[in-house]
Amino acid sequence: MTQSPTLSRRAASAPSQPRKSRRRGADTRAGYTFLLPWLLGFIALTVGPMISSLYLSFTNYNLFDAPKWIGLDNYTSLFQDERFLQSVGVTMQYVVFGTPLKLAAALAIAMLLNSKRKGQGFYRSAFYAPSLIGASVSIAIVWKAMFGDSGPVDQGLSFFGINLGGWVGNPNMTMGMMILLTVWQFGAPMVIFLAGLKQIPVDLYEAASMDGAGPVRKFMNITWPMLSPVIFFNLLMETIHAFQIFASAYIISNGEGGPAGSTLFYTLYLYLRGFSDFRMGYASAMAWLLVIVVGIITLIFFKTSKSWVHYSGDSK
């Protein structure tokens, strides 16, 4: 302690240098040790399979004989495969109409619930419940029964003089039925919207009222921009999930995608190609095409988000 300040500083820093790097080395070891479960899974169950399905997509493979390299044949024949093109059409319809409808319902009901009234917790839970069970086999069976011939939906509509018959067997109605099933599960995005709405400062609305703004202007100029990051998040996640619908379509169509291919969703066709025709190379090409399309859509979402998504602290 009698040493000069400079000396003592050097004395203190000299041994700390190796100690620090020793600690860093220990941290690196510990870091990778703790990361091991995820890292193993990531390599063995995600990266490895992704690479091998990319390879398989350029081959003819039926699970029993060795894969045969055929170059881009799988990809080119996809675009001449009418069933494939139909599955793309069915899935696009579902994504393009189902997702915005579901989000619109979610936002509308979140806005209705966003007040300090009694029973909010009850309403929130009741609206959320379908999201938890909607993708299950049980609900698919119930949906099929409800929209079948002389089921409650058919009868309810007949009561109003609308005679559509059963929706399940009618290729023009099955898409509506599937979209209603996804819209029914609006609760999950609604809960997220509600959490976002609660973050918007009330003074903004009060100030707008003072300036004589009506509900439409308040929505356009306050709610929408303030909520835009949440809207973006929900839109991205719901769109990606919509591409992957499987169990409901499988159950409702008995695993066939009928009637007339009207419920032949992309993943259902992929499953049929891979696991009932054992055309695994072909199915891999389909899987990779899906990854590419979802990747492009994600990219477009992020690129266009700059013009309409406002994060707090933005100059806009």
Add this chain to the structure above:
Amino acid sequence: MTTMATPTQPAPTKPPAAQVYNPKSESTAVKRIKSTIFHVVALALVAMVLYPALWMISASFKPNSEIGGANNALLSANFSFDNFITAMEGIGGVSTLTFFTNSLILAVGAVVGTVLSASISAYAFARINFPGRGLFFGMMIATLLLPFHVVIIPQYIVFQQLGLVDTYVPLLIGKFLAADAFFVFLMVQFMRGLPAELDEAARIDGAGHVRIFGSIMLPLMKPALISTSIFSFIWSWNDFLGPLLYLNTPEKYPLPLALRLFVDQTQSSDYGAMIAMSVLALLPVLVFFLVFQRYIVEGVSTQGLKG
């Protein structure tokens, strides 16, 4: 259901005091009318949204002749448990109790595996500084967006070559390797919210990462662990594609697959039993929801979990 309504909600306050200061505030009568309209609209919407669930439950107690027949009233005079008795008999010589047990084994396995692997991996992401962390974290987030169909074919081929098809290994191994990135992300976010001073104090006392993780982080992470348990249980319980790909013998089927078998074999001849079995299959999920709804709904609103 109302018993667990969010406790954070303040009790509605009576407005008279505010009226004095705010000339624009509405009279009590107008407020009451508005509130009544709100509840009428909201309850009507709830009735609409819950109708399929109510219809399902009511149909499960009705004789077949009344389901989808002329009588679509929710309450039937011919109330009976017959459908449930048929449903419990099972299908293909396998009792429904076996399907329940199978579903339970898979779901409990999923919970144990996910909680262990996701919490351990999340600790590395949230609390340890090491080169490559940012890169791996980014990759973990990317897998959240990845359509998993791109991995199922090679995975199937590998499990088939290892002779593991028609076992539970392919269905559970991913859970023990934190393959559901959602849960890792949820726990990372939660741990980041815990004060860093905790670790530093423990380090000064000479605790290593294992001690810090086991005796400091894990006990504090209880809410995240509970959300993870609930969701991994329900997702495993409802999972259809996994068992469809890997299981061939009905004795090993979990409920969703058994239901499909039931649909295939009975077709429309016994709607009542089919719907009763659907109700039975959803029962644990509904019980979970009623008991844990606060954790579930809060989990969704803070972490953006999918349904």
